[in-house]
Amino acid sequence: MAQRQQGRWAVAGGGWALVGVLAMAGGAAPAMAQGSGTPPGQMFKDAAFQQLYLEDRTAELLRAAQLRLQAQPDDPQAVLALGIAALQGNEAAARQQALQRAEACIDKQPAAAACHYTLGTVLGVQAMSEGMFKAARSAGTVRTALAQAQELEPAWYPARSALAEFYLLAPGVMGGSTAKAEALARAAPSPEQARVLEARIHMKDRKFEAALQALAALPAALPPSLQEDARQWALQSALGLINAGKSAVAQPTLERLVREQPAEAGPTYALGRALAEQGGHEQGLKLYEQSARLKGAERLPLGWRIGIAQQALGRVEEAKASFQRFVAAGKGQKSALEDARKRLDALGG
Template identity: 50%
Template sequence: MLGQPSIRAAALAVWLLAAGASQAQLFKDPALQALYAADRHDALAQAGSQRLATRADDAQAVLALATAAMALDDARRREAAIARAEACVQQAPQAAECHYALGTVLATQAMSQGMMAMARHAGRVKDALTEAVRLDAAWYPARSAAVEFFVLAPGVMGGSTRRAEELARAAARPEQARALQARIALGDDQTDKALALLQDTPSGGDPALAEDLWKWQAQAGFVLLQSGQAAKARPVFERVLREQPGQAMGAFGLGRVAQEAGQHAEAVKLFEQGLRAQGAVHYPGLHYRLGLSLQALGQADAAKAALQRFVADGRASGKALDDARKRLAQLGAPAG
């Protein structure tokens, strides 16, 4: 059941709603979509600002600001994007992009402030995402984000398996419905069922759907890793890396598998490959994991550098951050 989501789900919520969907067909405007697909988030924000300077109710420009603010992980940008999205909802209430922008960036900002903040804003997030779906039922990114919300949110915050299933069944195409059903299964800890659905679902040429398919397969792989099933996770990440060689996630996951098996030289190659790939900015843990394997190989200076980058990033917290600092102290390096 989804009434009390796992820590894993809460930690993934921001990423799933907002981060790193670098190939999804999010924008109707080709120029904005090209910047988004190329991970040129600063340029995307600049383009959005320039367009809003001449037309305050430009929904595509508001979406650009929101998307860039989330990708750049900048709290001030997110606050500004929320204000723009709120104004957009008032000025262009029939524009699905305005509601989608508000729901996703508000969820991201609230989650960055903790579960209490998410609890305060969950109702607005839910309303914004469901309104985006109502206004443009065929726009897959909005439906996908709404399903994510209902899967990940606790029941007291509006989460609902039933509502997620309704949204999935009402998708514009059968393959979209199957992918969303797989996401629901993954949220309900039915990992094998989710993988079977995801790996058997064609994208039908839809880049947004294709991105969800490989992203959710990778998520299933991380669930397997966290439950001690690294060998079972290996073919999942191999497939993701084979199908998306330019994306960081497959190399990161496969590197984790190698690390769990004590294959540190292979893990280092994979983590370094991940750091060179698109979307690496969303995974500061790559530096931490690289540091662990370098240390295991006796490469102290390189390990220090990787762990220092992880600590300096500023997004790390919890056990990984504590461990990184302890390792840096052992290596005789400042923890930052």
């Protein structure tokens, strides 16, 4: 499954800037909601929507949601599908439509956890897109929505994960609290959920080795939403170790992720970084070039990293061309673009 972030915040679960989140509110009795709720490790209760989600068929998921909503305007699963499609597409108009549907659904079906979840996640992203002032004003609503979803379906992992993400990423003045995230992890209905959330908390504290240790204790087979988070947190923890100068420690985890996700650009790119940081620039370059052909490559600073590897190998003209393309595209973090410009100047480009 493609990395969404999970855009979970990119859909189901990732910074306060990416997340849609909510707070603590009361609601229908958890036992009643849970009895007819979503399978704990899935995003959707609806099997057709779940399959489209797992296969990253976002356009088809959107069409299916729209068709369902024409016949059943308050269908919670269709509202959730509409929200997830809106987050994947990253268009403000689509997010606004999803928010309207979620609010209408909550009015008609206040015990529908999927509608509260949609409101929280989509509003979090929409508010951040409008600036910090809007995000601050919306934080309470986001927190309340996510908390309501988690209370209505306490076994549903995406809701618990999203609320934990809010607590970890929001500033304290907006309701953020590591202690509350820890409490959510302790109260998780399964050891697997607790361990994945524990790893995320370790990441927040920059305890990357502890995070990888927690994830290593998980069984090989996990429900889809837990698997998605476990792999994402393992990748991010490995990158954290690389940035901390511990590439050799990160390497085994990255090799495993590459085996498990051969179609995903992120693990292959990160393994290339780990090898390059240890002096294996030729190997790193091959992996960067390989990752450029994989899913999600557009989100990575590949031109910059390819140029650095080429420069280290003495392939000056190729490095200059790579840096020039990266700078001309204008995508990537400011620090990466500035470094590419400096390297170009040093190479006489």
